[in-house]
Amino acid sequence: MPTIRFHLNGTATAVEADSDQTLLDVLRGRLGVTGPHFGCGANECGACYVMVGDHAMASCDMPMWSVADKKVTTIEGLGTAEQPHPLQRAFIAEQAMQCGYCVSGIMISAAALLKRNPSPTEAEVRAALDRNLCRCGSHNRMVRAVLRAASETAAS
Amino acid sequence: MTAPSPAPKLPVSLAANPKLSSWVRFTDEGHVAISPGKVEIGQGIVTALAQIAADELDVDIGRIEMIRASTASSPNEGVTSGSLSIQQSGRALRQVCAEVRQLFLAVASERLGVDASRLDINDGTISGPGNVRTSYWELAGEVSLDRDASAGATAKLAAARGVAGHSVQRVDIPDKVFARPRFIHDRPLPGLLHGRVLRPDISGARLIALDEDAARGVPGLVAIAREGGFAGVVAETEAAAEAALKALRKGATWSAGEPLPDEDDLAGFLRSQPVETTIIDTRTSAATKKAAYTLRRQYTRPYIAHASIAPSCAMAQWNGDRVRVWTHSQGVYLLRADLAIVLKLPVESIIVEHTEGAGCYGHNAADDVALDAVLLAKAAAGHPVRVQWSRHDEMSHAPFGAAMAIEIEADLDADNEIIGWRHAIWSNGHAARPGRAAQPALLAATEIANPYPRMISSNPPAANGGGGDRNSVPLYDLPAWTITSHRLLTMPVRTSALRTLGGQGNVFAIESLLDEIVALRGEDPIEFRLRHLRDERAKDVIRAAARRAHWKPQKRAGVGHGVGFARYKNTGAYCAAIAEIEGADDIRVKRLTLAVDVGEAINPDGVINQIEGGAIQATSWVLKERVRFDRTHITSTSWTDYPILTFSEVPAVDVEIIQRPEIEPVGAGEAAHGPVTAAIANAVFDCLGVRVRDLPITRDRIIAAMELAS
Numbered sequence: 131m132p133t134i135r136f137h138l139n140g141t142a143t144a145v146e147a148d149s150d151q152t153l154l155d156v157l158r159g160r161l162g163v164t165g166p167h168f169g170c171g172a173n174e175c176g177a178c179y180v181m182v183g184d185h186a187m188a189s190c191d192m193p194m195w196s197v198a199d200k201k202v203t204t205i206e207g208l209g210t211a212e213q214p215h216p217l218q219r220a221f222i223a224e225q226a227m228q229c230g231y232c233v234s235g236i237m238i239s240a241a242a243l244l245k246r247n248p249s250p251t252e253a254e255v256r257a258a259l260d261r262n263l264c265r266c267g268s269h270n271r272m273v274r275a276v277l278r279a280a281s282e283t284a285a286s
Numbered sequence: 287m288t289a290p291s292p293a294p295k296l297p298v299s300l301a302a303n304p305k306l307s308s309w310v311r312f313t314d315e316g317h318v319a320i321s322p323g324k325v326e327i328g329q330g331i332v333t334a335l336a337q338i339a340a341d342e343l344d345v346d347i348g349r350i351e352m353i354r355a356s357t358a359s360s361p362n363e364g365v366t367s368g369s370l371s372i373q374q375s376g377r378a379l380r381q382v383c384a385e386v387r388q389l390f391l392a393v394a395s396e397r398l399g400v401d402a403s404r405l406d407i408n409d410g411t412i413s414g415p416g417n418v419r420t421s422y423w424e425l426a427g428e429v430s431l432d433r434d435a436s437a438g439a440t441a442k443l444a445a446a447r448g449v450a451g452h453s454v455q456r457v458d459i460p461d462k463v464f465a466r467p468r469f470i471h472d473r474p475l476p477g478l479l480h481g482r483v484l485r486p487d488i489s490g491a492r493l494i495a496l497d498e499d500a501a502r503g504v505p506g507l508v509a510i511a512r513e514g515g516f517a518g519v520v521a522e523t524e525a526a527a528e529a530a531l532k533a534l535r536k537g538a539t540w541s542a543g544e545p546l547p548d549e550d551d552l553a554g555f556l557r558s559q560p561v562e563t564t565i566i567d568t569r570t571s572a573a574t575k576k577a578a579y580t581l582r583r584q585y586t587r588p589y590i591a592h593a594s595i596a597p598s599c600a601m602a603q604w605n606g607d608r609v610r611v612w613t614h615s616q617g618v619y620l621l622r623a624d625l626a627i628v629l630k631l632p633v634e635s636i637i638v639e640h641t642e643g644a645g646c647y648g649h650n651a652a653d654d655v656a657l658d659a660v661l662l663a664k665a666a667a668g669h670p671v672r673v674q675w676s677r678h679d680e681m682s683h684a685p686f687g688a689a690m691a692i693e694i695e696a697d698l699d700a701d702n703e704i705i706g707w708r709h710a711i712w713s714n715g716h717a718a719r720p721g722r723a724a725q726p727a728l729l730a731a732t733e734i735a736n737p738y739p740r741m742i743s744s745n746p747p748a749a750n751g752g753g754g755d756r757n758s759v760p761l762y763d764l765p766a767w768t769i770t771s772h773r774l775l776t777m778p779v780r781t782s783a784l785r786t787l788g789g790q791g792n793v794f795a796i797e798s799l800l801d802e803i804v805a806l807r808g809e810d811p812i813e814f815r816l817r818h819l820r821d822e823r824a825k826d827v828i829r830a831a832a833r834r835a836h837w838k839p840q841k842r843a844g845v846g847h848g849v850g851f852a853r854y855k856n857t858g859a860y861c862a863a864i865a866e867i868e869g870a871d872d873i874r875v876k877r878l879t880l881a882v883d884v885g886e887a888i889n890p891d892g893v894i895n896q897i898e899g900g901a902i903q904a905t906s907w908v909l910k911e912r913v914r915f916d917r918t919h920i921t922s923t924s925w926t927d928y929p930i931l932t933f934s935e936v937p938a939v940d941v942e943i944i945q946r947p948e949i950e951p952v953g954a955g956e957a958a959h960g961p962v963t964a965a966i967a968n969a970v971f972d973c974l975g976v977r978v979r980d981l982p983i984t985r986d987r988i989i990a991a992m993e994l995a996s
Binding site: 229 | 463932936
């Protein structure tokens, strides 16, 4: 098995993996990074999203070979309880979920959006989250949370 | 002589589990462990229950530690369903905590030499005049809670509650935002192996032969398990389990299966099957007014998938002839009962422990996958085995919400006033949950050697809100009616409980036909409903929604407004909804305005969250959702084939709560679906002048309805 090197949440990481093994499988299995969730395995629901560079992408169908030398950010890399990302603060403030299974992928999509567009409109937030599914119906709270995070970041 | 006053009655969950210590314990670190029998399924119940406990005990909510339900120690509260958790668990905990508080005050009074009535409790510290003080934790050794509840204690008056009735942040959200493992899917266990089960693509097919050779060659394979028609793999990693399953599938031979109905003629199928017929309710009128004519209308709703974002998952570990199971089932004791039947073990040999999953919205595959894990773990030599279903299996093998055909005949007089009403339902039963019958309801039980038959869904009794007949008896004061339920005795498509059971379909039918009659009369739909309701709480939610939506908005081309109302189960939460839609061939729901009355709203923001979520999920059902199948396969096995509402399609949702702190609380999770469904359908008529009576309301259905009307 080849050794594949990439940056995971700011840390240089090397794993031995089949090059067509999926990133999600390596994250959740070997590396014990369980923030990204399995939902469909077909890049249709967004539960497994991670940032590769500045782009939110599905990790469930992303082969390891394509990750070599890339910067990968999962929800674990956004922030911690001690040093939360503005999105994490905002999702708590807006109580922006019901079950929360989709939330890690949604925060990744939102984080990627805020990187490329720090002051999105509501319609832009919705468009950016359209590839993420939520079954509980917490969409509007999540949109409010993303807008809150954007405005708090702008104000600080 | 006066008759003795009747003994006070314990809340139902407490009567079944009277021991105080099974609900509440004071732990060493200044914490209070609260053990409900109900479970978190994303609805925020553990937070609301923590609020109730914090309030009655007068401790900070931060001291409350909510214990997950387990058959090892928790009260048995049956299943977390039917919007009953606040009613059952909440009332029990309020009563328990009130009594515990009273017991501690009595002991504190003796210890401190101060009359109990002069003692205060503040964050668990009990104090009185002269600066005397003690605490729950200091006294915990002196107060035994291993005693039965007496029903003698009185809970605080509504005005004295400081936590319940106010919005608090949910206790589970920080873990989910910071990705601290909380879901069963993320939970590491030492030595964990991974399992996958082989299931047919053809509906109802049985495994008749299996060539295991290819699968045996997959690196990382630990075992292939086979019991009759049940087969699966255990491997060191998920990837290896997937690879082994793929290899195993190539070696499988299946029987022909059982034919599925014609997806395009659901009503024809439902109305032609053998049924069990029940008269749900009749009302006769003394007046013998003659009907000028009768309107007869048929409404249908399709099979609807629970379609949780997370595929169902469970873990199991054998130790000799004892097994421990981790599950996101809604009923740990009920699951245990079914496992005991299948395994032929006493229930004491099985521990079933709840661990959170994603939202399930009813009886999905949570219980099925638990038996899968138990059976596969037999081959794992004492290792725990984690089984996770595929998206495909989740969308094809889990139970669905039942399809329904509903026919209403309304007898109208010359003024188009309703003088008679006949409502008939054809549907499979809406519940086939585990733990309630002599036979198991779990999927693998129908696959093993000496298989059990597939359990045909039944309906809960009317006293529990009914099933297919849920919400079929109008809350409106009509002079006469007959309500009939025809439950199918065949079940080619597996059905069980989905949010509201038959409530969504029945409210859609009733409120649609009322709207049609309102239009014939040229009356305002709000006025019509108020005129036919006697219940002031019902009228209040309708008035509140109307006020909030500025009823009736001016007519604009391409825009429609509609109203829907129901009291869930006719005994639960009141909810009125007003929909604003834009429509041409496709319908866009722009705004939903709702008013809701759940009695005392323990966590108002939690109630709003549930109502918003229910409204959005109902919009998704109405506009998009329909389980697809041909005559041999369920074909909607991916998100592409079973689309749900996306962020850009979600309407604005505005919710008003009518807070009634003095009235016993009821649940909110299923209150919005029926009213929202009806409001959207009625708005479609307002916008396009056409009645769509078959859900979902898609472009094709609108065109079909227009052709029918012309």
